[in-house]
Amino acid sequence: MGIVLIGTIGMTGIVSSKDGSSSSSASPVASEGSGAGSGEETPMDFKSIKKILKNDLLEEEAERKNEAILIKNREKQRKKVAAYNFPSTNDFWSFISELWLVKNAPNLNWDFEKADFGLEESIQGLFEDVGIFEITFKLLLISNPRPAHFSLPSNPSEYIFLLSLPFIRSMDLSKLEISLLLLEDYFRAKNGYFKEYVHEKELDQLLGRNFYERKFKIELVNKILSNYSYFIENKGFSFQQQFEVTKQMNDLLRSKPILLKAYENLLIKIDVLMKNNSEYKNYSKIYPSPEIQRKWLKNNDQNIGIFHNK
Amino acid sequence: MSRMGNNPIPLEGIITSILFFLAFTAINFSTSIYASRTIQAATAVSASSAVTSSEKTLVGIFYVNQLFSNIHQHPVTSATSLMALSCGTPLKVYETNSKVSPDWSAIIYDNNQGFIQKKLLDNTRPLCFQDRYPKFFNQINLDLTQMYYWGKLYDQYVMGKVRVK
Numbered sequence: 001m002g003i004v005l006i007g008t009i010g011m012t013g014i015v016s017s018k019d020g021s022s023s024s025s026a027s028p029v030a031s032e033g034s035g036a037g038s039g040e041e042t043p044m045d046f047k048s049i050k051k052i053l054k055n056d057l058l059e060e061e062a063e064r065k066n067e068a069i070l071i072k073n074r075e076k077q078r079k080k081v082a083a084y085n086f087p088s089t090n091d092f093w094s095f096i097s098e099l100w101l102v103k104n105a106p107n108l109n110w111d112f113e114k115a116d117f118g119l120e121e122s123i124q125g126l127f128e129d130v131g132i133f134e135i136t137f138k139l140l141l142i143s144n145p146r147p148a149h150f151s152l153p154s155n156p157s158e159y160i161f162l163l164s165l166p167f168i169r170s171m172d173l174s175k176l177e178i179s180l181l182l183l184e185d186y187f188r189a190k191n192g193y194f195k196e197y198v199h200e201k202e203l204d205q206l207l208g209r210n211f212y213e214r215k216f217k218i219e220l221v222n223k224i225l226s227n228y229s230y231f232i233e234n235k236g237f238s239f240q241q242q243f244e245v246t247k248q249m250n251d252l253l254r255s256k257p258i259l260l261k262a263y264e265n266l267l268i269k270i271d272v273l274m275k276n277n278s279e280y281k282n283y284s285k286i287y288p289s290p291e292i293q294r295k296w297l298k299n300n301d302q303n304i305g306i307f308h309n310k
Numbered sequence: 311m312s313r314m315g316n317n318p319i320p321l322e323g324i325i326t327s328i329l330f331f332l333a334f335t336a337i338n339f340s341t342s343i344y345a346s347r348t349i350q351a352a353t354a355v356s357a358s359s360a361v362t363s364s365e366k367t368l369v370g371i372f373y374v375n376q377l378f379s380n381i382h383q384h385p386v387t388s389a390t391s392l393m394a395l396s397c398g399t400p401l402k403v404y405e406t407n408s409k410v411s412p413d414w415s416a417i418i419y420d421n422n423q424g425f426i427q428k429k430l431l432d433n434t435r436p437l438c439f440q441d442r443y444p445k446f447f448n449q450i451n452l453d454l455t456q457m458y459y460w461g462k463l464y465d466q467y468v469m470g471k472v473r474v475k
Contacts, residue, residue, distance in 0.1 A: 091439065133473060
């Protein structure tokens with residue numbers, strides 16, 4: 001260890017030591033790379049030459065510099081942690097739904113050239129007519145017969161509709177009937193049936209939070225995607241859920257007889273298709289059952305009591 | 311060498327022929343150089359005129375506003391996709407005087423001219439999903455095919471908004 005007498009009044013410093021460690025009276029210069037992370041600046045230790053700094057009125061300057069370095073380091077750390085934010089509820093569902101569409105693109109077959117059927121105006125017109133406002137929708141036509149139609153979860157006030165072109169063509173549905181079909185899907189999405197089924201408990205601990213220094217397993221996303229597929233292809237909605245949706249449709253359309261009549265016609269068409277086309281024989285597995293829905297519409301006041309007591 | 315005109319007539323004829331031949335060759339050579347340079351210039355013009363003829367003025371710099379969007383060779387969704395761009399990518403948008411639908415923008419990206427739907431562009435850089443949740447997004451680990459399909463998704467959507475009148 002070398003001791004050097006520095007020829008400055010009142011100061012003695014150990015300039016260098018064998019093991020590189022510094023004593024309390026050693027040089028105040030910060031050593032590089034000694035901070036918590038790489039590239040992080042270390043605040044300087046001016047205690048050893050405090051007296052001199054005070055005399056030279058540099059103490060304030062030293063404190064200011066230290067403060068700036070601390071703020072900079074805090075900001076770096078904040079950004080580092082923020083990179084581990086998990087999507088909020090609003091962002092997550094839209095992303096997952098589109099991820100499912102992308103991963104199932106070959107199965108769903110939505111990437112094909114199609115004409116403009118004028119559905120955008122028709123859907124907008126119907127929704128406005130029945131008093132549903134300030135929502136956005138994304139309609140995706142698929143060239144496969146299944147799923148016949150569906151609504152995927154998305155951001156608040158946004159709805160992703162799937163609609164099978166072969167399905168609507170085989171019944172020769174009008175634009176109004178198609179819009180009514182999607183109105184039903186709107187209610188199913190709004191009631192959250194699908195989201196409730198595909199949701200995983202683990203997701204609650206992550207949505208809108210941060211997983212810095214915690215483990216986030218990608219298997220959770222894969223599990224949710226497989227829940228999507230299972231529900232859309234196999235599980236479907238329950239009778240109770242179908243009843244609730246039918247009741248909502250009835251309540252909404254009751255004051256508009258033309259629309260209510262069109263809705264009944266739609267249910268008849270679907271019922272006939274299901275019974276006569278083997279391609280759609282499992283339609284009622286997902287949407288039970290158009291025939292019973294028609295009965296509910298006819299006898300809606302009497303049947304309410306049955307389900308209210310459940 | 312004897313002066314021209316002092317040689318026997320046959321030799322004169324031969325010399326004259328040689329001279330004419332050399333002159334002719336020199337002319338052709340210089341002409342071909344000129345021609346090839348002209349062709350090159352013309353080619354260069356025609357390559358850029360595909361841009362120049364269709365662009366009037368630079369409208370501005372716009373940014374992709376969806377997770378992924380595709381640039382198309384022609385202003386139709388069924389046209390060949392040239393590339394998929396991620397959210398926040400800046401694009402130079404040009405005016406076009408050709409019969410391009412008002413729903414499409416002519417753009418140049420990385421020296422490639424293409425077209426992208428206007429609804430997929432914003433005039434300010436959006437706060438993209440990938441920027442807000444980078445670690446989550448990286449773990450999803452999308453491959454190129456999935457990025458391409460994601461861009462196609464926004465080509466295929468029929469999008470609408472129901473507003474209060």
